[in-house]
Amino acid sequence: MAILLVTVFGKSLSAKSAANDNRIPIVFWHEMGGPSEDALEQVVDGFNKSQTKYKVIPKYQGTYDEAIQKILQTHGTSTSPAVFQAFDISTAQMIHSGYTTPVQNFIDQDNYDVSKISSVARAFYSNGGKQQAMPFNTSQPVLYYNASLLKKYGITPPPVSPSYSDITRVAKQLYEKSDHKVKGMTVQVYGWFLEQALANAGAQLANNNDGHTGNPTEVKINNPDTVEFLNWIKENIKSDDFIDYGSGASAGANQTAGFLSDKVGIFIQSSASIGQLTKNNTNKLGITYFPHPDNKKANGVAIGGAALWISNDKPKDVQRGAFEFIKYSLKPEVQAQWQKSTGYLALNKDSQKTKILKDLYAKNPESKVPGEQLAKAKPNYSNSGILMEGMQLTRQLEEVAMETVYNGGDINHALDTADKAINDNLHQSNRANGYK
Amino acid sequence: MLKTSTTNVVPEKKVEAKQRQGFRLNANDKYYASIFLGPSLLVLTLFVFYPMLKTLYISLFLTNTLGNTTVFTGLDNYVKLISSPDFLSSMSVTLLYVVAVTVLTVSVGLLLANLASQKLPGIGIFRTLYSVTMGVSVAVAAIFWLFIFNPSTGFFALMSGWLNLPVVNWLTSPTNAMWAVIITTVWMNLGFTFLILLGAIQSVPSTLYEAADVEGASSRYQFFKITIPMISPTLFFVSTITIIGAFKSFGLIDLITKGGPTNATNMLVYRIYKDAFYSGNYAKSSTEAIILTVIIAFFTLIQFKFLEKKVNY
Known part of the structure; x- marks a missing residue:
């Protein structure tokens, strides 16, 4: 009965979004509440406006801790997300679950230049030389x-x-x-x-x-x-x-x-x-x-915060859309605006050159400090997080x-x-x- | 009002049950029985019996990251839990909490109900005030008390500042945190308990008190010899409800202490939730759930075996 309800409900949801436009819906689970949720929705809106092919649908899932179990238990059903935000200490769990497609696959396909993205943050979510997930909201x-x-x-x-x-x-x-x-x-x-x-x-x-x-x-x-x-x-x-x-x-x-x-x-x-x-x-x-x-x-110190992961239970084009969204979320201006509205650090090195951050530092010089601490750390095993379930x-x-x-x-x-x-x-x- | 409904229903059912034993079902009856009972049995099987058996099943295994059962370990989970000091302290903490909450809720509720049952002008205001917590949600109560307990800006901290007393760490010291949670729970429970007990006290026939007055019995004597025996079914009902509620306590703990400090308020139900949905250890939390079920069943049995006989219906 429960399965029946879920499928019926899931069907009606996807039918509804398909009626609005013909873009491929990318369901995105996140755990940003309060002011950060507004800022995240701005990122999503920005992506959707820039797109004719994909449409990201953000869904709030409560706390980081609880979201992990929801993600693992819904995998393979129609309710599961195409792209999701999972926090730092669940990295080992996510890698071992085998439920995700490493973003490295897409990075290689696109020859995407990751050297612009903070190396300490990247190191946290990589394993065996492969980028498993892409850091998104990063704090120190x-x-x-x-x-x-x-x-x-x-x-x-x-x-x-x-x-x-x-x-x-x-x-x-x-x-x-x-x-x-x-x-x-x-x-x-x-x-x-x-x-x-x-x-x-x-x-x-x-x-x-x-x-x-x-x-x-x-x-x-x-x-x-x-x-x-x-x-x-x-x-x-x-x-x-x-x-x-x-x-x-x-x-x-x-x-x-x-x-x-x-x-x-x-x-x-x-x-x-x-x-x-x-x-x-x-x-x-x-x-x-x-x-x-x-x-x-x-x-x-290691970073805190969360990364964006791509589920492997969705068709190829949906996974591709998820990666397009990840790439968008790492653009210099998007990360700069994200830092300004939330306090999470801009991960793209070019964000520091944007007007948004320059204005912010002019107004509050101390808000530069966390970013400097992040830039100063050289990634090694001790400060790249603990990869343990x-x-x-x-x-x-x-x-x-x-x-x-x-x-x-x-x-x-x-x-x-x-x-x-x-x-x-x-x-x-x-x-x-x-x-x- | 509630009192009469709870007291009358139980004996009737017993009588019915006795009569039913004498019946033999013929084929036609079986047919009707299956039609009438079928739907509810189906729902119960799906949502009660199946999860229960599945919980029992999971508790005999280890579960992996994905929550699937992998290694059969028999009763190993139970042995480990029962010998773990961490779990035992959770049990004793839960018992302490249940006893303290029940005793305080019922006795303070009874005191307030007895006071508010006096026929005095303006007593309606107090009756409303005392029952007002019934309309307060758990989240609101928790936040309200968190403001009071805040060690820097809270009401208690300000009070002790004015009186030049040291600030009490309500939520960071293990013993105090327990009392903080107990106080908050009792405060939450009081409205309902008060209302039910007030109703019971008011439905005691006034002729009994009048006769006692004629005999010259003191009001204390009247309270213990007339009021208490007459409302004993309601007291039984209220304490059962409070005990079960206290065992299930979750919201306040999650919002006020999250089981801390040093697991001092990590009650069984909260533990089950944390082990399953924070740590993803479904085997451990299933084992805990089964143990909790056994404990609650035991208490319910005791209550009905011994207490019910003493209750004056």
Whole structure:
């Protein structure tokens, strides 16, 4: 009965779109909500206006996490998308599913010049020398600080690429000089940040070079670089200049509210938050690179965000249309406008020359920082993401470890517990999937 | 009003059931029975029995990335889960939550209902106020309480700022987060519980109280010896509904804590959802679903075996 309903419904939908015009419909699933959804629809509109052959139909699918299961479970039915947006940590899952056509096939057919597209972003979504998906919305974790508050209390701002102790110094000074009215800093309980701290220290979380040279069989988070990162946070918790906003979606909103209302001076967040932080902020916003360990040079962080994938259950011409849309979405002007309206980074190097971005940088010079951080990083195995299945669960377990430490727990014990749980899950998943 | 309908229906059904046992079905009856029962059986099979059996089936395997069953492991999933401290803590957290929510909802609801049943001028305003949370959706309630709990700008944080008290980390400390979720759930439940209990209290015959007044019984004595026994079927109904509702609690947890911090509010139902639709581990979540089914069945059985006998219909 359910199958019947789906087919009937699916049929009526496609019949309707065919009645409007004779273009080939390209169903596009995405997970951009709020202001980003409006910006995405502009991209789609722009593509549809430029086309006589294809028509992209965008459909919002909720959160990144939930969309993955929808994509996998609808594959091969008439409801499945022709092109879809899947987030960074689902890359291994998508490659292994065998449900997608690598974009490399189309790149080769068209002799499309990918050298214009950010290499760190491309490296994240490639495997075995093949581009599997095309990065679309890409962000970098950066450190934000309240420049006006630092000025008010006469504190020297942190350098462009700060070390952990640079940040500790500023946080402590801010807390003391504001007479304990402003907390110095916070780091949200978010597995992404822990992974980035490792990437920036040049360390790897999973064996086989974070999965880039083979399917991972062993994970070790309990390494000196994680310990140093957590020790840095713990030190600030002890001196009371740290405020904990917890984990989850509400934590992000709470810490943004705290930052905008002068309750906390420094926090780490995605560069995609710039729009929100400049729009309603009466203070001057400061941005630096993601902090690095004291005695190490910054290795550069991996990107966050999502990529566009092409499903292989659709006819050739539909897949071709999907790639035409991907190419359009990477045009310099499209990426520039995308960065301006969302805070995600323009991936096309030529976008920097457009008037849109030049105007933006003239108005908000600090919005240049994340792009510079991205351009500076040289892709290597540590900062090209972790190509491992079960990353969603891994992140949850990393967050439990972080929360344990934030609440006073022992760092080594918390990390060992996480390692055990992550490895149990990894071994079981490898066994279920028949990987060696 | 609701009280009478729930109390009367149950015994009637029992009587019918007893009579039915005496019948022998002839061929004609079987024909009609299949016509009348067929459609509902078909729907039930498709949407209830088939998914149930499939869940049981999946729980005996490992599932791969695509959600397909691959390696048969027998009861291995169950053994692993029951011996995992993570899952056991989820179970105890769920039990704590269910007990706390039920006890608080029913007792506070009863208190408010008893207060609001007094015949005083302007009491209608309070009756409306107390039942107002019935009209509040889970999403609105969650956001409303998130604003209150915000450690920088929330109502509680501002209050403790004025009183020079340290700020309580409502959502980041494991114990407090549990209470934050309990408080929010109880607040959500109160409107409905209050309304049902108020209806029950008001339908207690006033002659009983008048007779007690003549005897000189105190109002406390009247409450425990007249009100409570007379509304006991409704209390039973309300607590059953609350227990089942608390076990199924999902929306508030998803919106307020997402199961955190350190899994302190990761109840069974939320866990099942996360394991299936976040992690894509269908085998694990099916196993958890079966365990939850067994637990709820057990509680329902206990309730009907023991509590029902004590209820005064």
